[in-house]
Amino acid sequence: MIEKKYNRKNPSKKRKILVLLRIALITAGVIYLLIFLNGLFTEKEVEIYFSTADAMYLQAEKRELTGEDIYREIAAELSRGPDNKSLRKTIPQEVELIDYQIKDGLLILNYNRALVENHWGGSTGERLTVYSIVNSYTSLENIDQVKILIEGKEIETLAGHMDLTSSFVFNDSLVLQK
Numbered sequence: 001m002i003e004k005k006y007n008r009k010n011p012s013k014k015r016k017i018l019v020l021l022r023i024a025l026i027t028a029g030v031i032y033l034l035i036f037l038n039g040l041f042t043e044k045e046v047e048i049y050f051s052t053a054d055a056m057y058l059q060a061e062k063r064e065l066t067g068e069d070i071y072r073e074i075a076a077e078l079s080r081g082p083d084n085k086s087l088r089k090t091i092p093q094e095v096e097l098i099d100y101q102i103k104d105g106l107l108i109l110n111y112n113r114a115l116v117e118n119h120w121g122g123s124t125g126e127r128l129t130v131y132s133i134v135n136s137y138t139s140l141e142n143i144d145q146v147k148i149l150i151e152g153k154e155i156e157t158l159a160g161h162m163d164l165t166s167s168f169v170f171n172d173s174l175v176l177q178k
Contacts, residue, residue, distance in 0.1 A: 044070060047139045049132040049175070050082040051090050055124055057176035058132055059087055060139075071100050071107070074136050090132035092118035098151065105144035106167055107137050116150055116158055123161040130162055131171045138170040145169050 044067040047060035061082055065073040075097035081089035094114040101108045119129065134146045145167040149155070155164055 046070070046074060047136065048074065048077045048082075049090070049135040050084075050087040051128045051132065052176055053086050053088060055088065055128060058090075058128060058135060058174045059084075059176045060135075061087070070140065071109075071137070072097060075109075078132060078136060090129045091115070092120065092129075094118055102142070105142065106147060107143045107145070108147045108149060109133065109137070110149045110152055113151055115148075116155065119159050121159040123159075126157070126159040126161045128174070129158060130164070130168065131174050134168040135170050135175065 044065050045062055046065055048063050049058040049060050051057075052059055061084060063077050065077070067073075078091045079095055081091075092114060094112075095118065096112045096114065098110045098112055100110060115129075119126065130148065133148065137143050137146050146169075147167040148158075148164055157164055
């Protein structure tokens with residue numbers, strides 16, 4: 001009689017253990033999908049473009065970013081400037097990315113007024129600033145074009161030389177070929 005009770009409980013325990021194992025496997029699978037396939041908590045290597053010392057070209061520096069908000073991280077890296085001492089910063093002091101939107105491969109970046117007010121001017125300086133932003137963002141897979149706004153408004157120009165009323169695509173002719 002004791003053996004019958006033991007035999008009846010044994011299948012029940014096995015079922016409970018199997019159910020718990022299934023739950024653990026499903027949970028592990030969901031965590032794997034969230035963390036690794038969606039890129040959460042993983043670093044992402046991106047190219048950030050800065051001016052060459054002669055202010056004629058842009059050159060990329062590879063940066064490892066967390067990927068939590070890649071668009072804000074790129075803006076912060078552009079503002080921070082290059083690690084390579086032979087490259088020059090293209091973004092003026094106190095420039096901040098207010099917000100951004102993505103629509104069908106078009107990234108709309110909304111900066112504060114410091115991008116205009118603190119810009120050093122000149123046609124080459126303006127061009128390098130605009131394309132350091134554009135080339136850095138369009139090197140991402142999902143971004144084809146970039147439009148720059150200042151405090152939510154379309155502006156004609158940063159420093160009087162480039163028409164900013166349209167969007168921009170990656171400019172390979174400005175990139176220094178090694």
